[in-house]
Amino acid sequence: MSIILAVIVLIGLFILGIKFWKTSRIVALLFLLPVLAIFLFAGFVFFNSWYHTTPDSLNFTVQKENQSYTVTGVWNKPLDAYRFPTDFIVFYVPDNEEVTNVKRNRFEDYEKMDMFYFEESVQEWIKHQHPPVLDPQIFDIEASKEFSFSFVLPENANPNEVKIYYAHTRDEPMDALEFWFKEIELE
Numbered sequence: 263m264s265i266i267l268a269v270i271v272l273i274g275l276f277i278l279g280i281k282f283w284k285t286s287r288i289v290a291l292l293f294l295l296p297v298l299a300i301f302l303f304a305g306f307v308f309f310n311s312w313y314h315t316t317p318d319s320l321n322f323t324v325q326k327e328n329q330s331y332t333v334t335g336v337w338n339k340p341l342d343a344y345r346f347p348t349d350f351i352v353f354y355v356p357d358n359e360e361v362t363n364v365k366r367n368r369f370e371d372y373e374k375m376d377m378f379y380f381e382e383s384v385q386e387w388i389k390h391q392h393p394p395v396l397d398p399q400i401f402d403i404e405a406s407k408e409f410s411f412s413f414v415l416p417e418n419a420n421p422n423e424v425k426i427y428y429a430h431t432r433d434e435p436m437d438a439l440e441f442w443f444k445e446i447e448l449e
Contacts, residue, residue: 342432
């Protein structure tokens, strides 16, 4: 009922704005500006609900020095407005050995976030994507236009057997977290 009333009020304001256009443009603008503001807001919400980044929007470069790697990522397109402030890096290392010295930019308020919940959400999503049999090692990273992170692989780990994924997180209002993954190739 309130939506119908809001539409009637908007139509009324629009008609009044058109009626007063020839006599007083200031009064006409007072009637038309709320209608224009509502349409701009609705357009903004619609566009951001429709616009999604894809794995093709993200490019990686990898630099290697011994067992130490630095990965730099650059987005070709603008990031989604409804992105979650944190994305994730997921490592699968043979024999479930640990990746060490993982350095990355983190979301400034990461200490206030329930990281256990988010890591659990990523693990649930991974289970549906046919992951390797290994246990994932998950690290959060701030979602930004350009980013980099570095890490050190275990001594006996073969880089060809290590799987690394960048997990982009999308958080639309009133919706569950959505993810997509892009593999980062070390060789």
